[in-house]
Amino acid sequence: MINKIKLTIAYVTYNRKKFIIKRIKSILKKKLPTNIEVIVIDDNSTYGTYKSLIQLTKNSKIRVFKNHLNFGFSKNYFESLKKSRGEFVLWASDKENFYLEGIEYFYNWIKKIKKIDVAVLNFKRNFDTKGKMIKVIRKNNTRLIKPDEIWNCSHAPGILWRKKAILSELKNYNLYKKKYPNFLYCNPHLIFIIKLIANNKCYFFDNEITFQAEYTKFSTFKKNSDSYWFLKSRWQQHKEIIELLKKCSKIKKHRFLYSKISHFINLNLYSFISTAIREERPDLYKYWLMSTYSPFEIIKKLYKTALFVCKYFFYDNSWLRKRIKKRIKLIF
Numbered sequence: 001m002i003n004k005i006k007l008t009i010a011y012v013t014y015n016r017k018k019f020i021i022k023r024i025k026s027i028l029k030k031k032l033p034t035n036i037e038v039i040v041i042d043d044n045s046t047y048g049t050y051k052s053l054i055q056l057t058k059n060s061k062i063r064v065f066k067n068h069l070n071f072g073f074s075k076n077y078f079e080s081l082k083k084s085r086g087e088f089v090l091w092a093s094d095k096e097n098f099y100l101e102g103i104e105y106f107y108n109w110i111k112k113i114k115k116i117d118v119a120v121l122n123f124k125r126n127f128d129t130k131g132k133m134i135k136v137i138r139k140n141n142t143r144l145i146k147p148d149e150i151w152n153c154s155h156a157p158g159i160l161w162r163k164k165a166i167l168s169e170l171k172n173y174n175l176y177k178k179k180y181p182n183f184l185y186c187n188p189h190l191i192f193i194i195k196l197i198a199n200n201k202c203y204f205f206d207n208e209i210t211f212q213a214e215y216t217k218f219s220t221f222k223k224n225s226d227s228y229w230f231l232k233s234r235w236q237q238h239k240e241i242i243e244l245l246k247k248c249s250k251i252k253k254h255r256f257l258y259s260k261i262s263h264f265i266n267l268n269l270y271s272f273i274s275t276a277i278r279e280e281r282p283d284l285y286k287y288w289l290m291s292t293y294s295p296f297e298i299i300k301k302l303y304k305t306a307l308f309v310c311k312y313f314f315y316d317n318s319w320l321r322k323r324i325k326k327r328i329k330l331i332f
Contacts, residue, residue, distance in 0.1 A: 003005045006035035008086030008132045009098060014043035019094040019214055024056055026097060041080055042066045072129045074188040078173045089161045096157045102209035117165035117201040118193055123158035124211040138205035143260055146266035153214045157210050166192050182233055185239035234276040286331045
């Protein structure tokens with residue numbers, strides 16, 4: 001049976017009993033093929049989460065684990081991949097559900113493209129808000145991931161991994177924690193992609209499997225309203241990703257590729273820091289814009305904004321209008 005498992009969907013939860021119970025009940029209603037397994041890792045929650053999960057899944061094939069300590073996001077990302085038994089692995093939080101149709105589409109796709117280590121999927125926030133709006137936050141074309149697109153892969157619950165390709169990297173958690181603590185803390189999945197992209201087996205995949213089914217309040221990494229901790233974290237992440245890329249570029253045959261990635265990462269530094277200011281200190285965002293934009297940058301930004309508006313106007317103009325309104329409110 002173990003050898004027949006094609007895909008593992010690995011759920012991780014911590015102190016959100018309501019979410020994970022609802023998610024597992026939904027999964028139990030699905031007719032899962034024998035080549036799909038579901039595992040759940042409880043990150044040492046309180047409130048009897050583990051006991052409830054064991055009772056709920058006792059007559060099913062869902063495997064449930066409990067950590068002896070609270071590991072946190074990045075270590076659990078590694079742990080969920082290690083505990084999986086499938087050829088491919090998909091990490092999901094307790095907010096995510098999945099489409100069986102998308103999995104079938106993926107199976108048919110890999111029959112044509114057998115050399116694949118990573119598939120970055122489309123991903124939706126698919127939950128009811130006022131007007132039952134569906135927010136699309138990632139939409140791809142099926143193709144290889146390019147050096148300037150690393151940050152386009154930064155949403156973790158929509159990346160499908162070939163386990164064999166990342167087994168060696170799973171052993172390096174403690175090393176990454178020592179050398180790249182901030183980058184690992186926020187983006188453990190990007191470390192895998194950076195390591196694997198040189199093999200030309202990393203793809204964007206134009207279809208959906210996981211989607212966010214529940215609404216949760218947006219949370220940042222800031223400690224208090226005037227700490228600038230999130231801004232500091234963004235800067236530290238940037239420094240660490242550049243250090244990682246420098247190390248990867250020491251391999252002569254990959255030097256040009258990783259230098260190219262570093263170039264595009266550095267070009268993205270402005271928007272990276274800008275996003276941190278907008279999310280942590282929106283009251284200062286307009287001053288940031290006024291103090292940093294040269295006339296050339298203003299023209300370039302207007303051009304990119306116009307392209308963005310044109311692209312999404314026909315796709316989901318209600319979401320676009322709300323986004324524009326929110327941004328204008330920050331500035332004025």
